[in-house]
Amino acid sequence: MITLVEQSQKVEPSPAQMMDWYRQMALIRQFELRCAQSYQQQKIGGFCHLYVGQEAVAVGSIAAVRPTDYIITAYRDHGHAIARGMDCQSLLAELYGKASGCSHGKGGSMHFFDREKNFFGGHAIVAGHVPLAVGLGWAIKYRKEDRVVLCYFGDGAMNQGAFHEALNLAGLFKLPVIFMVENNGYGMGTHVQRASAVSELKLRTGDAYGIPGKHVDGMDCLAMYEMTLAAAQYCRAGQGALFIEVKTYRYRGHSMSDPQKYRTREEVASYQEHDPIGRLEKLLRTKNLLDDAKVQAINNEIHAHVEEAHHQADAAPFPQTDDVWNDVYANPYGPYRL
């Protein structure tokens, strides 16, 4: 039975909440554009996957869970970390390999982490973190805690063995995990229809693992909020795990080096017409919460914030050579126990 989701009452977010989501999405967009620039300036090394276009997914869904709930995601993690409230300076410092970075400069773009904010990464191996989400869900159930896990992954991850082993256990033990696939249409350059035997992803977990699948428009922040709120209620009520297929789109290449021969400019433009930030902006304008001057002021404020974070991160020191083995392996008796 998926009664809680089916009967989810319409939630009308407050003007302050919607304005906050608008700011968060605009912050993620500007942060990512700064990353692209810093990458070209060779301040960022290694892999770097941008979240431009997908902002409404992280912002709408993370707004619907509590700070005590666990968040875990794959390598396209900048947007989730910002929506979870991580500080831009510690994120940029991480990208620049600095000791003040959230993972002490040793994780980089794909390994953002914040134990205090219950943000469990940032994971580079496709689907490698889905079993970890199930472990977190198991811990919650074992300890009888009032928490849920929000686990994000890409459409490509659903064809990995680890995903299926993990979902089987989550279904079997009715664990409080929201599995959220960010279906942006592609795994690197391969379209989902060329990789998945059943391309309507929400159908893939119900019969197989007893985990009901839902569908939501990932370009709509309010829809994301509403769906995730209902999903969290479902998990908190002890009904088990839920799967949500989020239809979204990335505007930029898979990573920083992607000639994008697998799609046309027209295809990208057709999604940009439904831009999640533009969409919320339109709504806020109709409610007289935004006008040209306010939009400009918000963008200027965010620009100044990101530039300040960039300057501080740029000036920060690199880790010491002596620190090379610190924070690599966990001390099971140390402070980082769950």
Ligand SMILES: Cc1ncc(C[n+]2csc(CCOP(=O)(O)OP(=O)(O)O)c2C)c(N)n1
């Ligand atoms: C186990 C594994 N195989 C291959 C890769 C290389 N790889 C990195 S990202 C990626 C595509 C994943 O696509 P998707 O899950 O749809 O996420 P998206 O990039 O669209 O967010 C692949 C194959 C990897 N990191 N891990």
Ligand SMILES: [Mg+2]
């Ligand atoms: Mg994808």
